[in-house]
Amino acid sequence: TQLLEQSPQFLSIQEGENLTVYCNSSSVFSSLQWYRQEPGEGPVLLVTVVTGGEVKKLKRLTFQFGDARKDSSLHITAAQPGDTGLYLCAGLQPTSGTYKYIFGTGTRLKVLA
Amino acid sequence: NAGVTQTPKFRILKIGQSMTLQCTQDMNHNYMYWYRQDPGMGLKLIYYSVGAGITDKGEVPNGYNVSRSTTEDFPLRLELAAPSQTSVYFCASSYDGPMNTEAFFGQGTRLTVV
Secondary structure, X not given: OOOOEEEOOEEEEEOOOOEEEEEXXXXXXXXXXXXXXXXXXXXXXXXXXXXXXXXXXXXXXXXEEOOOOOEEEEEEOOOOHHHOEEEEEEEEEEEOOEEEEEEOOOEEEEEEO | OOOEEEEOOEEEEOOOOOEEEEEEEOOOOOEEEEEEEOOOXXXXXXXXXXXXXXXEEOOOXXXXXXXXXXXXXXXXXXXXXXXXXXXXXXXXXXXXXOOOOOEEEOOOXXXXXX
């Protein structure tokens, strides 16, 4: 069972366009992270959101955590070719006295020059 | 600081062979993880460890074994390779504590079982 669903799965847009990627779950997470992964590399952390309703901005990227801490969105303004990559959300859940990350299905973004 | 180092980067195995994927980190992190990533998919947790001597199963542990004899090393063992284990394997580590914890990933090991 996939706990974190991301949409869309694939997105191809022109440079300068805006886009939003969604990460949805029926489960509550202690915090949620967004990663970007480039071909042949491991994921790299972009941001962590902790509080329900929290909004964080990282240059042209805006991240929001849902009020109920079950969903999140990533909005990119004026996308650039350098934004191309696989975007992964990861929710932190308590399990057996510790915590572990549950990763989403991923959104593959291609920005065309 | 090298971060998280995985070896080998690529490997082709025949069905039934065994191998160990190596992972080492130099950040003195207590938590370490093994994930697999199938084409076009997110990451699935195989095993994790919260400290030396402690390991636990993740979502997809069947066909794999791990050990954690030191803080630095977290090898993943495949005993009888099967085509279903063809995947890219990522090792990661993170600092103690569950909140605001960044996981640092290695570059991955691409494994093909034929």
